[in-house]
Amino acid sequence: MCFEIKNKVALISGGASGIGLNYAKVLLRNELRAVTLADISDECGTTALKEIENEFGPNRAIFVKTDVTNLNNYEEAFKKTIEIYKNLDIVINNAGILNDALWEKEIAINVNGIVHGVLLGLENYIPKYKSGSEGVIVNISSIAGLKENSVVPIYSATKFAVIGMSKAFGDKAHHNRTKVKVLTLCPGITETPMITEVSGRNLGGPYQALLELAQGHFVMQKPESVALAMVQIIKNAKSGTVWVAEGGQKPYEYVLPPRQSFAPK
Numbered sequence: 034m035c036f037e038i039k040n041k042v043a044l045i046s047g048g049a050s051g052i053g054l055n056y057a058k059v060l061l062r063n064e065l066r067a068v069t070l071a072d073i074s075d076e077c078g079t080t081a082l083k084e085i086e087n088e089f090g091p092n093r094a095i096f097v098k099t100d101v102t103n104l105n106n107y108e109e110a111f112k113k114t115i116e117i118y119k120n121l122d123i124v125i126n127n128a129g130i131l132n133d134a135l136w137e138k139e140i141a142i143n144v145n146g147i148v149h150g151v152l153l154g155l156e157n158y159i160p161k162y163k164s165g166s167e168g169v170i171v172n173i174s175s176i177a178g179l180k181e182n183s184v185v186p187i188y189s190a191t192k193f194a195v196i197g198m199s200k201a202f203g204d205k206a207h208h209n210r211t212k213v214k215v216l217t218l219c220p221g222i223t224e225t226p227m228i229t230e231v232s233g234r235n236l237g238g239p240y241q242a243l244l245e246l247a248q249g250h251f252v253m254q255k256p257e258s259v260a261l262a263m264v265q266i267i268k269n270a271k272s273g274t275v276w277v278a279e280g281g282q283k284p285y286e287y288v289l290p291p292r293q294s295f296a297p298k
């Protein structure tokens with residue numbers, strides 16, 4: 034059954050810039066009623082709200098300064114959404130950093146932040162406040178969560194973790210109980226500050242050397258094309274599935290083969 038975006042309410046972590054802001058805009062273009070941008074950056078939040086108001090008019094978005102690494106702080110964004118818009122149907126756990134030089138912070142944002150968003154969305158706010166029969170959570174991984182990335186092994190580990198938890202939370206046992214589908218989207222290399230300012234955000238020495246070798250071969254896509262992929266999977270994907278959006282192409286599903294298929298016969 035197709036999930037209807039029209040008249041729904043979304044919350045997007047890291048939604049004040051980069052790909053996250055593009056998710057907000059594309060959902061509004063698809064008649065989303067309203068969106069909460071839950072982001073740590075006040076500056077990006079102010080600019081993002083202006084951009085949204087210019088394109089979509091007033092009362093379609095709020096910014097809540099949020100640090101996803103802190104459960105109570107992230108919950109404030111959920112509470113504010115309900116206070117203002119009364120409903121919550123879609124959560125996109127998108128906030129993330131790529132910086133192996135600050136790997137404890139990277140794990141806290143990329144893994145704990147998503148755990149917090151899933152616990153709040155799946156076990157509490159979406160089942161209570163969804164306006165239709167089903168809700169959606171999309172967790173953002175990366176192609177570095179599907180194939181190990183030797184330049185940034187710890188970032189890669191965080192993105193593998195996102196896929197594991199999303200598949201487990203997306204299992205039909207949880208979907209039957211909560212009526213919330215949990216999906217994973219893995220963007221390929223996308224033109225945002227995360228990539229354009231990537232130099233030095235690694236463990237140094239041999240890792241920086243590997244980055245310099247790789248940099249000439251980046252095939253970048255625009256954030257807008259990842260956002261279009263997001264709309265397609267929110268509408269059509271089944272809970273527990275994993276999708277890739279790379280090279281500006283339409284999204285494709287990534288299916289992990291069962292380990293038994295490798296076992297000796």
Ligand SMILES: NC(=O)c1ccc[n+]([C@@H]2O[C@H](COP(=O)([O-])OP(=O)(O)OC[C@H]3O[C@@H](n4cnc5c(N)ncnc54)[C@H](O)[C@@H]3O)[C@@H](O)[C@H]2O)c1
Nearest residue numbers: 047050051052072073074100101128129175222223225227
């Ligand atoms: N750009 C890429 O090539 C690419 C590829 C694959 C996956 N991704 C993933 O997509 C997501 C978005 O990346 P992007 O390229 O738009 O990055 P970005 O740096 O442009 O945006 C990230 C946003 O997250 C916010 N943020 C950072 N820490 C936060 C925190 N603790 N709490 C709340 N918000 C916080 C930032 O303020 C920023 O607005 C990330 O999870 C990233 O890992 C990006």
